[in-house]
Amino acid sequence: MTGLVIHDTLSNSRKQLLIDEKIRIYLCGVTVYDDAHIGHARTIVIFDTLRRFLEANGNDVDLIQNFTDVDDKIIKKASDTATSTDSVSKKYIENYFEEFDALNIKRAVEYPKATEHIPDMISLISDLITKKIAYTAKNGVYFSVSKFSEYGKLSKKNIEELESGSRIEVDESKNNPLDFALWKFSDSSPVWDSPWGSGRPGWHIECSAMSIKYLGENFDIHGGGRDLIFPHHENEIAQSESFTGKPFAKIWMHAGMITINGEKMSKSLGNVKTVRHVLENWGPNIIRLFSLSGHYSKPIDYTEELLKENLVKWRQLETCYYELRLADGIGGLDSISSDILNSKQKFDAAIENDFNTPLALTEFFNMIKIINGLAAEEKITKDITGMAMPILEYMLDVLGLKLIKATDDEIKSVFELIGKREECRKNKQFEEADTIRDKISDMGIHLIDHKEKTLWMKKEEIKADT
């Protein structure tokens, strides 16, 4: 495969993802100075799902995601909390992995850190200075925007308008207010030596240096949140293309923001929901479903209603999985196999069509409805499980969803208790039967009484508080 088509921000058109032996993706990660929030989670879930889809279909994916671990905000946090910048970034990187592992995000191939790539940045900057595209001024080394004629091509801005509308405090030492820092002079920690004086790198240069280092000069997809289009990605293009003389990323893919009451989640508005908080209250699966419930390019409003809707769907999915898994009926496949194959085909087609996950989820849950409908009639057979389960598991894998599995001990005791309960029910000892049911329920296991038999499923505990 594949026929994957993605909307490219730069050309403002849909582009086919061309596949050589490897698909190389660079995702702009987080600045590690504070807790990650649900907005970070959505962007990362989107790219994780894209990567999972490609891999599930037999492609080799090189996904690189950086950590920005040198930044003014980290410095501020360190001084506010009387620690070092290292310990600040270390702490939040640890938190990051804890939370995003819990979210079932596949680890990137590499998580390069800015602080570990200073020499790469310095050589890139040196080259730009040699080419007279960058210059040294009082406060640092700057990229001269006027030397890159295509500046603004990503964000569709033109330089004159930017200059007139600029709200940046004008730094008189710069040639042009739009010029951005490649290297900032400083004597206080964190600080590195450079040919131009001690200091630290500007923000944008790390992504140019690290993406080129790990993925080459021209790679497949460069991703991040929409809010990075300007200035971050615009500047990356300017630096990288000036450096290599080649087009940078082939496809620029940008994820929409999470909003609250229609407004972007941000610190200044005080409407931030941390990943940790949402994980505690809704768990990883609901977050993933929620994150994919709208098209990746559009905003999603964080509301209890939407979360609850996804919780309802999650419960249907749990039922479906256990109905399939515990099926022991004998019989044929009926027409269901073509329905299920159809769902799989539509699911893939939706994702290939500019990563249309809301449509893919519709197909996914449509398939679940078909299976659950059959289950309600007690018509699930081993043969049906044999054909449907691999497809269900494929979709679960692509979506990064993970069902809670019961331990062997739990399964053993559940079987015993179900047997006992059946006895009680036969003897019309309903109080005892209900007591046993409560006991099973305390184990997080839910019983499904069919006509002929009782099924069980281990349900994920979800508090469902926003």
Next chain:
RNA sequence: GGUGACGUGGCAGAGCGGUUAUGCGUGAGCCUGCAAAGCUUAUCUAAAGGGGUUCGACUCCCUUCGUCACCUCCA
């Protein structure tokens, strides 16, 4: 002010120049000893307003209004 995007039924949310998207919610029912879960069925026939183009527009063009994002660190 500039740039970009968007405005679909109570809510969420796709596609498409001419066929019911779909889901949630809500009503009724089935199953059950009772529940839960699940299922079945019904329900809303929606496209911000105004102009065009067209045999025909939710889908294309123009315009008014509205919303959001970016222009400053930001996923």
